[in-house]
Each structure stands twice: as structure tokens, then as C-alpha cells.
Amino acid sequence: EVHLVQSGAEVKKPGESLKISCQGSGYTFTTYWIGWVRQMPGKGLEWMGIISPGDSDTRYSPSFQGQVTMSADKSINTAYLQWSSLQASDTAMYYCTRRAATTRYDYWGQGTLVTVSS
Amino acid sequence: QSVLTQPPSVSAAPGQKVTISCSGSSSNIGNNYVSWYQQLPGTAPKLLIYDNNKRPSGIPDRFSGSKSGTSATLGITGLQTGDEADYYCGTWDSSLSAKVFGGGTKLTVL
Numbered sequence: 001e002v003h004l005v006q007s008g009a010e011v012k013k014p015g016e017s018l019k020i021s022c023q024g025s026g027y028t029f030t031t032y033w034i035g036w037v038r039q040m041p042g043k044g045l046e047w048m049g050i051i052s053p054g055d056s057d058t059r060y061s062p063s064f065q066g067q068v069t070m071s072a073d074k075s076i077n078t079a080y081l082q083w084s085s086l087q088a089s090d091t092a093m094y095y096c097t098r099r100a101a102t103t104r105y106d107y108w109g110q111g112t113l114v115t116v117s118s
Numbered sequence: 119q120s121v122l123t124q125p126p127s128v129s130a131a132p133g134q135k136v137t138i139s140c141s142g143s144s145s146n147i148g149n150n151y152v153s154w155y156q157q158l159p160g161t162a163p164k165l166l167i168y169d170n171n172k173r174p175s176g177i178p179d180r181f182s183g184s185k186s187g188t189s190a191t192l193g194i195t196g197l198q199t200g201d202e203a204d205y206y207c208g209t210w211d212s213s214l215s216a217k218v219f220g221g222g223t224k225l226t227v228l
Contacts, residue, residue, distance in 0.1 A: 035217070044220070044221045045155070046219070047216055047217040062215070063216075100168075101151070101168070101169075102150070102210050103168070104169065106165050106168070108165075111162050
């Protein structure tokens, strides 16, 4: 059975760095791209971009290019999303999801809540 | 402002049918497959419909999808209280080179 398990909730201060993770199991991790989706409090879904765990090729949404960095370690079936300097506006739930096709994301992680507050 | 337009809310009685619309343009819905996601309160989104009208294994046939031109529709029949959730349409936008979602529709089963 396919599972995507994300790291736990984080509380950070503005200006701090952060790296959250998403570990896949139950399938060949390098076969499917992993996407990241942001959901701000009470708002809808926003696609941030995708990474190919096999070769770390990345495609960022224009809205998030330069704001975050996606990476992956295929040896431990894990994808990462990181920030170098958090802002209060980064407060949101972040989901990782497996891309089965260009427009189809078939499995989702449970989400990681990131709270940025002074 | 989302690229894809959905009604903010819809409601219907248990057992009834409801439809949720998703309107886009030629750069997204008009030339790409549409998927639909269900997000129950406090949980992660779940794939409900893909490639306009296909259901993943385990999704009951009460849920259906269709697409015409630059619009798509999600239909739910035999409404149950457990269907109360937010529903999102999504597709690829060739102009933005990004996956785009609708703003979401909150379904209330009265």
C-alpha cells in the first residue's frame, strides 16, 4: 500500500530556516514525481512545484520560484521542502503528493503545519 | 483569485444530487485533463476523479465527472452527510506552466 508520511508540525520565528520531509513507501519512489501543495489557513490549494526523486529535476510554480527549495534523497525515499528565511506569510499546511500523471495526484501525505510567529 | 472558478458553496438534502462547476480557459481546462479532489474537514485532499471522468479504485460511482470545452463538472448522487467536504478541481495550465486548482466549493448536506 502506498504511503506518504510527512514530518511533524513546526513552530518557527521569522527569519529562521526550515526543512520539512515526506517519506514514501509501498512503491518505487524514483518512478513518480513528488509535488508540494500549500494551503494557507482557511484557504484553497496552491501548487508549489514538483521534484523527480530519481534525478532531483525540479519544476517550480512561478509563484514559488526562489521562495522555497525542493530536494530529494532517493536512498531513503524522502523528498524535502525548505526555506532559508521564513516569513509570517509562510504559515500554512504543506502537503506532499505523488504525481501519477500531469494532472493527477493520487496519494497525499497527512500534511505538515508550519507556523511562523514572533 | 484562482485561475479556475468554482462556486464557493453548494447544498442539498441527503439522498439528493448536486453538481459543482469548474470554469477555466483554453490554456487549462480546454486542453488538459481535469481532476477533482475531496477534502474532508481536518484531513488531506483525496483524489476523487481524474482524466475528466475516471474514478480511482475505491471511489463509489455516486461520484462522476464530465468536461465540455473550458468547463468541467463534478456530480454527486445519493448525498450522504459524510460527503460534507471541500471539493477542488485541478488541471494543468499551459500558459503558467503550473498545475492550477479552483478556489474550492464547500458542500453542505442539509
